[in-house]
Amino acid sequence: MKAVSLFSGAGGMDVGAIRAGFEVVAASEIDAHACSTYRRNHPGTVLIEGDIDKRMSEIMSFKGVDLVIGGPPCQGFSVAGKMDPSDPRSKLVFSFCSVVEKLLPRAFVMENVKALGKLAKFEDVRREIIRRMRNAGYQTTVHILNAKDFGVPQSRERVFFIGTRACSTVLETNDFEKFKQEAISLRHAIAHLGRAGSLNNSPITKAKITLAKKPVLRKSPYAGMLFNGQGRPLNPDAWSSTLPASMGGNRTPIIDEEHLYGGAQSWVEEHHRKILSGAIQSEYKEAPSRLRRLTIREAAVLQSFPESYCFEGPQSRIFSQIGNAVPCKLAESVLKAVKHTLSNTATDLRIAKQSA
Template sequence: MSYKVVSLFSGAGGMDVGMEEAGFEIVAASELDAHASNTYRRNNPSVDLIEGDIEDPTNFNKIVSYEGIDLVVGGPPCQGFSVAGKMNKDDPRSKLVFTFCSVVEQLQPKAFIMENVKSLASLSKFQEVREEIIQRMTDAGYQVSMQVLNAKDFGVPQSRERVFFIGTRLGSPFVSISDFDKYKKKAVSLREAIGHLGRAGTKTNPRVTNAKITLAKKPILRKSPYSGMLFNGQGRPLNPDAWSSTLPASMGGNRTPIIDEDHLYDHKESWIEQHHAALINGKKDMKYGEAPTRLRRLTIDEAAILQTFPVDYEFLGPSTRIFSQIGNAVPCQLAEAVGRVVLSAISDDNYRMKLSK
């Protein structure tokens, strides 16, 4: 049996890749950004893509016109809730979580999955927002589970925590945190994930980031060399022998993460760790503004791998817009795990079993 999905705030399609891998069929999608829409359309030609503002009545009416929808998914813009932004619940983009609720109320699917940043689930300042989401969906006939999941626990080589509001109709199993246990998978290291691409600028890894790397005049030191602020801008260095830190949508310039190529490819001692140790010990081993050429920014292809996009996935648009598409996406393997849990909950067998008890 085919379980049909309407996807909202679809972006480049990371969530939808995961849903399809889990066994769902995407029948319609909605996206505002033109570059992300072009990427989505290139990789999902059979999906009916509704491009433009979801709050435009014409677009909204198209979205809610589909019949027999089993699942609504989406990640409404998170800038109003993100610690990387101003964290303003009154940001107009924050209201789009309720537009998502409106679509669910109209389509009445068997389930819904709404993804957002962890702070929406954890901070007291957003308590009213999450309570309103849960109350509206409860009134619409859903039992709502709010789960904070880390992508690295599901095979994604990136530490990335996100909240998922998951609703299943009364009569279906309630989704609990234990339901995710069987889909957990240890993530590989950065070295294992991207090492095969080779050095930036080569034939196998050509889409480089040209933003310069300069040392911070007043570095902010932390216990780990891979936290704090050793460089100008917000691009932090990545440890090849660990997972990536969370990839931001603002990549493409000086917020793009930094890699020590000699450490990654030649297994030389990390310059970043040596520099950090010198600073901790009160030494300044390099002049302000200088950084060795062995340091460079993450490339587009590396970022796509760290978000677990398929290797043949095509991204369209200028490099900065491609980076934002990648950084905004739900990691595909994380989405797949969530999709599998929900599919199990709404499957006909589970539904009948629940009713027979």
């Protein structure tokens, strides 16, 4: 089965599609650094670079594919942004719809942030997507899925709009159950890479880590705000919290190197306990050197990219590519469910023709 990928970024969703058994024949992306990354890792795919609305004629040459996939920019819908439906980037979900209306694949999968699928303020957007797709002949279901339920070592909730042609089986939530698998811990996922700066785990993220003078405390030492900036510490013995696209500076998550590699007790947990008990007062100062930021390679692993995957561009833009990606294993599970549905529909149609 053949697929066209839109808003492809570094290619996380495409990796999932290939693992699920689809051939990605064409991809579309506007960011130059992401395009460089995509070309390096997917040399057999036709890459259409630039504004999707201005390159529509080239995309139309792939009419007749089985599947259209993509994750339009989500800044207008994200709780990490201004959540503005009038943000020009919010309109790109309808550019996705336009491609589907023209290519008329057997199915489509559009991914975005959870807020688009859940919040009342975006209900009109959801309704318009479903209305347009219904008029184009698709039955559309909306699913909010968490990457950690599909083997990704990261808690990352996303919405998937999945449409199938009217003659196909509608994909329901329980269709994903067979593809679920328990997430491994962060320690299990990245410890084999070695310490930050080592041969398989470089380069180092150099953004300083400083303690907050007035920390925001929560029950868990891995929640709240113990440090300045928005980078939160990660617990090696649990899955990661959601990786943001704004990584690279002081929003990059924090790891206790000695807790992860040296067999030491967690400095973060002990510091949190002392503040809560009143044993110490938090003050603004640089954190111990054993605390450091997540590396590019670790972030890629936590998004379930293959370890052989190569990223192009400055460090900040690579972090952005990784943070914006659909976790490969999550995409793989979703697209396996879609492929299973399409295969069953084709089988049913053959049986019906033979019986006629």
